[in-house]
Amino acid sequence: MKKLKFKKCCLCGNPVxxxxxxxxxxxxxxxxxxxNRRINGKAAQRIKAHVKRHGFVCEYTGVDLDTENRASPYYFEFDHETPGVKRMVRLTCSLVNEMKSDTSWPEFRGNIFALAKCFKTGAKLKRRKLKYWYRLRPPVFYRESKHA
Ligand SMILES: [Zn+2]
Structure with a gap:
């Protein structure tokens, strides 16, 4: 009997x-x-290459991503490594994206280490300056209408 050949998905190798x-x-x-999120060009190619090489895993943490259940904390999301910079998009999960919020990757890491220190030693959390914290710099139209 002739074996059926399946064409393979160019990202993961499963049957199309x-x-x-x-x-x-x-x-x-x-x-x-x-x-849909307008991630295209080099950013999209980089993410596809990541998926091809490592599978559906978070680029920051390596956790396996959920691709079915949108309510899962590990459902895939796209994160701007530096808020507002469209070129550097990373594949991550809802949980990390929510925690990272409006911070850059180095700021986020710094915050996590500061929190860990705080929880371990009971030391007070020191205030840090967060360059990309959106709520501190609302859009221009909002600022103007508020003071009009
Ligand atoms: Zn596939």
């Missing part, structure tokens, strides 16, 4: 969802999400 497709269903949804 139809013979003309490039991706499996999961990777199709994933790339669709990227497109």
């Amino acid at each position: 969802y139809n013979p003309k497709a490039k991706y499996c269903l999961r990777c199709r949804n994933f790339t669709y999400c990227m497109k």
Whole structure:
């Protein structure tokens, strides 16, 4: 008996969802999400290369990502490594993205270490200056309308 050959998804290697497709269903949804968030060009290529090489894992922490359940804390999300800079987008999970919030990666790491020290030793948390904290610099239209 002749063995059936399946065309493989170009990202993960699973069978594609139809013979003309490039991706499996999961990777199709994933790339669709990227497109939807206007992540394209080099940023998208870099993320695809990451998925091809390591699978669906967080770029910051290495945790396995959820690609089905949107409510999961480990559902994949795209994070701007430095808030406001569109070129550097990282694949991560909801949990890390929520915790990182409006901070750059070095600021976020610094905060985590400061918190760890605080929890370990009971020392008071020192205030840090957060350059990208959005709530400190609301959009211009908001500031203008408030003072009009
Ligand atoms: Zn796939």
